[in-house]
Amino acid sequence: MVRRAPAVVVLALVAVLGGCSTSSAPPPDAPASSAPAAPTSAAPPASNGVTTPAAAFGPSCGAFPQGDAAGSLTAIERQPVAQAAAGNPLLTTFMTAVSAVPALADTMNQQRGVTVFAPYNGAFDDARRTVGEPAFTTMLSDPSEVADLLSDHVLGRRLDARALVAAGTVTTLGGEELTVGGTAESPTLTSGDGVEARVLCGDVPTLNATVFVIDKVLLPKT
Numbered sequence: 001m002v003r004r005a006p007a008v009v010v011l012a013l014v015a016v017l018g019g020c021s022t023s024s025a026p027p028p029d030a031p032a033s034s035a036p037a038a039p040t041s042a043a044p045p046a047s048n049g050v051t052t053p054a055a056a057f058g059p060s061c062g063a064f065p066q067g068d069a070a071g072s073l074t075a076i077e078r079q080p081v082a083q084a085a086a087g088n089p090l091l092t093t094f095m096t097a098v099s100a101v102p103a104l105a106d107t108m109n110q111q112r113g114v115t116v117f118a119p120y121n122g123a124f125d126d127a128r129r130t131v132g133e134p135a136f137t138t139m140l141s142d143p144s145e146v147a148d149l150l151s152d153h154v155l156g157r158r159l160d161a162r163a164l165v166a167a168g169t170v171t172t173l174g175g176e177e178l179t180v181g182g183t184a185e186s187p188t189l190t191s192g193d194g195v196e197a198r199v200l201c202g203d204v205p206t207l208n209a210t211v212f213v214i215d216k217v218l219l220p221k222t
Contacts, residue, residue, distance in 0.1 A: 048113060049158035049210050051203040053077055057161070057185060060120070060200035060213065063090055073204065080109035081116055081209035090120040090200070090213055097124075100146045113158035114209045115170075117189060119217045120200055127217035152176040152191065152218050158210050161187050161202050176220055189214060192221030 053073035065071040071087030082098060082105035085091045098105050108114075119127075128136040139145040151174030162184040164170065170178050179190040189197045189212075197216035204211040 049115065049160045049163055051160050051205045051210055053205060055160070055203045055205070056201060057203060058199050058201040058213070060090065061204075064088065064201070077205045077207070079207055081111070081114070081206045081211065082106075082108040084206040085116075085118060085211070088213075091118050093121045093124040094118045097140065097146050097150060100140065101143045101150065104147070104150070109208070111208045115155035115157065115159045115164075116209050116211045117153045117197070117214050117218060118211055119153070119197075120213050120215060123197075123215055123217050127219065130219070148174065149217070149219075152178075152220060160210055161185075161199070161212075172218075174220075176218070178218065187212075189218065191216075191218035193219040194221075195219065 056073050061073070064073055065075075065087070068074050071084075071089065076084035076087065079087075082095070085098070086095050086105075095105075098108070108116075131139070139149065152172045154173045155170055156173055159167070159170070164180045165182065165184050165187050168180055170180060172178060176192055181188040181190065181196070187199050187202065189199075191197070195216050197214040197218060199212050200215050201213040204213065
């Protein structure tokens, strides 16, 4: 993995935002069997990338807690993004990574409008195999390395699926250019390493961010 200057990455990530486990999640190609079916298509674009629970789409939206339960789409719409992600069973490893960077969760929660690409638990298992156990363990134990990784999963503006696909390419806070493909109902993201990530649940509304749960960790070109 290409590593940017640690201090620069940490400061940039925190400044812009301020202004590991086994997966119990369903496989990327199927929702939780016991959960009600989730909407299968994206809603019309909302102003400033703000979405609603009814707009959420993707095969794993059904794995979210249902109704008004903690972590449900209805509940997290009223919560800032890090708090919302902490209640999602798909994102426990992602939140472990966020927690490894001092004050990052708080700064994420204080934002007014960002887009977050949050890899589900199994994506981190895949990344561990891709980069190798020693490199992966070292990365997750070093806050600056984690900040480097997470900076490539956040956009400094809030976009919904239609706006993402219309853009074609977007640049992360870490400076990585992501290629957006597919359709608004089934978008894909391709990072510097050339691996294509699919959206498991997109247009997820939180108080201050639009979230896309994805099936791969977005790694830079090696």
